[in-house]
Amino acid sequence: MNESIAISASNLTKKFDDFTAVNDVSFKIFEGEIVGILGPNGAGKTTTLRLLTGVYKLEEGEKIEIFNENLKDNQINCKIKFGIVPEISNAYSDFTVLENLEFSGKMYGLSKEEIKNRSKILLERFELLDKLNAKTKTLSKGLKQRANLCLALLHEPPILILDEPTSGLDPISVKIMRKQILEFRKAGKTILITTHDIKEAQTICDRILIMNKGKIIADANPDTLRRDFKSISTIIFKTEKELDSKLMNYPTLIKRSDGTFAISSENVLKDLSELYNSFTLKNQIQISDVKIQETSLEEVFIDLIKNDSTKKKGVKND
Amino acid sequence: MIKDKLFKIWVMAKKNINLYIKKGPVIIFGLMFPFFMTLSWVLGRDISQNQIFVGIIAMTTFFTSTAISPIVFPIETREKSLERIISAPISLNQILLGIVLASALYSLLISSIITLIFIIIFQGLFSSLLYIFLFWLGIILMSILGSLLGLLVSAIPTDKTSDVMLIMNLIKFPLLFISGMFTPLDVLPFPVVVLSCLSPLTFLIDIFRYCVDGHSFFPYQIDLLVLVLWIIVFFIANGYFHRKTMPKRF
Known part of the structure; x- marks a missing residue:
């Protein structure tokens, strides 16, 4: 080129x-x-x-x-x-x-x-x-x-x-x-x-x-x-036992239909370390099968379109 | 440069002839319609040989010239091939001329063949070669004019040939009936003569009558001039309306 x-x-x-x-x-x-x-x-x-x-x-x-x-x-x-x-x-x-x-x-x-x-x-x-x-x-x-x-x-x-x-x-x-x-x-x-x-x-x-x-x-x-447009990755993991309500309120934590948990992360290393501190060290809950899922272009696309539409609706409503 | 432009018009015309000559609307409205119209007009009536000849050729030229040109854009809009042409290195005027040329050539060919058959069967139709030339000039002008008229109607941005043919027939039949084809102009009342001047076909029939009978209602020079003026008007109108409606086809 x-x-x-x-x-x-x-x-x-x-x-x-x-x-x-x-x-x-x-x-x-x-x-x-x-x-x-x-x-x-x-x-x-x-x-x-x-x-x-x-x-x-x-x-x-x-x-x-x-x-x-x-x-x-x-x-x-x-x-x-x-x-x-x-x-x-x-x-x-x-x-x-x-x-x-x-x-x-x-x-x-x-x-x-x-x-x-x-x-x-x-x-x-x-x-x-x-x-x-x-x-x-x-x-x-x-x-x-x-x-x-x-x-x-x-x-x-x-x-x-x-x-x-x-x-x-x-x-x-x-x-x-x-x-x-x-x-x-x-x-x-x-x-x-x-x-x-x-x-x-x-x-x-x-x-x-x-x-x-x-x-x-x-x-x-x-x-x-x-x-640049969506630098958020997803950390997926399993836990040995059920989480109590306090841990269920962990920021961005989602329980998935297959029983695993997912957390959105902008800084994978930092969030993994915090996850280990909160779950394993403080609450003695072992986490396993940790997977990091990269954001796909598809997600970027959907996100951009969604944000753009929301923005436009907002402008219209204003 | 001009040679290249003319060549592209010819390529377009050839494509239009190859693709559309066998299409249903062209056969129905270009060949069958004038044939059956003539039969219903002639059979059982006491009409002179010259009047039949003039009527048949006028009707053939008019119907065949308006057969191909109105259907090209609707079909090509439906089949998306128009977009290929519009994005090709050819101007809209060249595209329009390619359609007019195809339609006019088709009309010229059919009308000339039928004229030739009549000349052979009814010898002595023309008293001199000059009349034959003038007669043929009339066919040429009407072929171009009819093609331009058909093309103009196809400026409606539709992809259905039936839409265009419906409007085409709404225009064609009144033009035919007021043209003095069935009754000569000199026996019509003045207001009807004025009305018949709105139809370009009137002037073609007048030229034809001059060529076979030796006399006409208007001087043949006026007839030719009016046909040329109609061609110019239709040509300008086509450029204007197609430029306006073309983007609506996509």
């Missing part, structure tokens, strides 16, 4: 009548970076992508630059730099895979020879050669998504935009898709990916933007998110 900016978006806003889908969103994506946009349904992820790809017109004050070129002024030059894989296949269903590739290639200004050669390479790579003359409407979802990848890559774009690329796919197709995304990274492509799958984001993304209600509420790499 280098420091040149592939995508720079400033003050993006999109309203649908009274509903604000994207609210003053700004971000930068560096060349070669894999950035994930995470968020619940209706957070504004797809709308943001549609603003980036020129599907929605930018209003006064909004700005998108693709490799320093203004999208408003150079729509054609900017659009050619994108390869887009949508959540639901948008290839022509009555065209065969080959016809779709030919049409797409011509739209992106490729010569017949280039279309032929590149199609062959891509179809081989995505194991679609035997489906060359099959109408796309006859393909399974996984195959359709692979065909979409071929269409997105045909003109060799430097930026790939993937909208929920593994949503609803079978495990084999998910594996192929993830492997490909990592190979694109190796090839130096800039990738912007929206996903519901937090584990996927954690595995493949260099940086994560968390969106909620049209705004970016967090922008950091997965590890920083875990560390």
Whole structure:
């Protein structure tokens, strides 16, 4: 990854009548970076992508630059730099895979020879050669998504935009898709990916933007998110005997359904030592099977969304 | 640069012809409708050969030209392929022209074939080559105009072809009935003639009559000019309305 900016978006806003889908969103994506946009349904992820790809017109004050070129002024030059894989296949269903590739290639200004050669390479790579003359409407979802990848890559774009690329796919197709995304990274492509799958984001993304209600509420790499946004780990343990009411009031202690206890901890070593003092030394209650559970990105995500929603409700009530 | 732009319009048009020529609404409203309309008009009536010829070709051109253009956007909205096109390096004007070209070519082809069949069967329809040229020019202009009209109706941001075709028929039939196709303009009362001037089809039929009968209600130059003006108006209206409604499709 280098420091040149592939995508720079400033003050993006999109309203649908009274509903604000994207609210003053700004971000930068560096060349070669894999950035994930995470968020619940209706957070504004797809709308943001549609603003980036020129599907929605930018209003006064909004700005998108693709490799320093203004999208408003150079729509054609900017659009050619994108390869887009949508959540639901948008290839022509009555065209065969080959016809779709030919049409797409011509739209992106490729010569017949280039279309032929590149199609062959891509179809081989995505194991679609035997489906060359099959109408796309006859393909399974996984195959359709692979065909979409071929269409997105045909003109060799430097930026790939993937909208929920593994949503609803079978495990084999998910594996192929993830492997490909990592190979694109190796090839130096800039990738912007929206996903519901937090584990996927954690595995493949260099940086994560968390969106909620049209705004970016967090922008950091997965590890920083875990560390900075919710540095609380959970200490899980068993006890030899029942706890009396005094110990049950121990700060943040929760009795779990499996009979174990859990304590939230911002400083595991300190809390473990206090736990030992309170339980074992003062009350002669042995603790065993101690486990430390790291906060997952999923918990960070849920926490951030919950806090953001509570904050917004609070503001509204004020 | 211009060559590249024109090539993309052609690629779009080719795609539209390949994908939509066999679609139900195109066959029903583009071929079957004018055929059965003509049959019901002609059968059992004492109508001159020239009037039948003019009526059939006018109806064919009008119906075929408005067959493909209204259905492209609703179908592509439903199938999501419109988003692929909008995010591709092609302008909205090129997309619109690709649809108009496909629809106009389809109309031009069908109308020209039927005209040719009539010329062969009823020899002596045209007294000179100039009339044939003028007749064909009328078909070309009407093909473009009808395509633009169909495209304009499809600015309604719906993904149902039935919605668009319903409105299309609500517009097409009144335009057809006031066009002087069934009754020549010179025998109609003045207020009806004024009303018929609202239909571009009136001017096409007037050109056709001039070509086969040698006389027309308006000078043929006026007829041509009105058709060209309608094309310009529809072209501007299409750009304006599609730009406005396109974001509502996603």
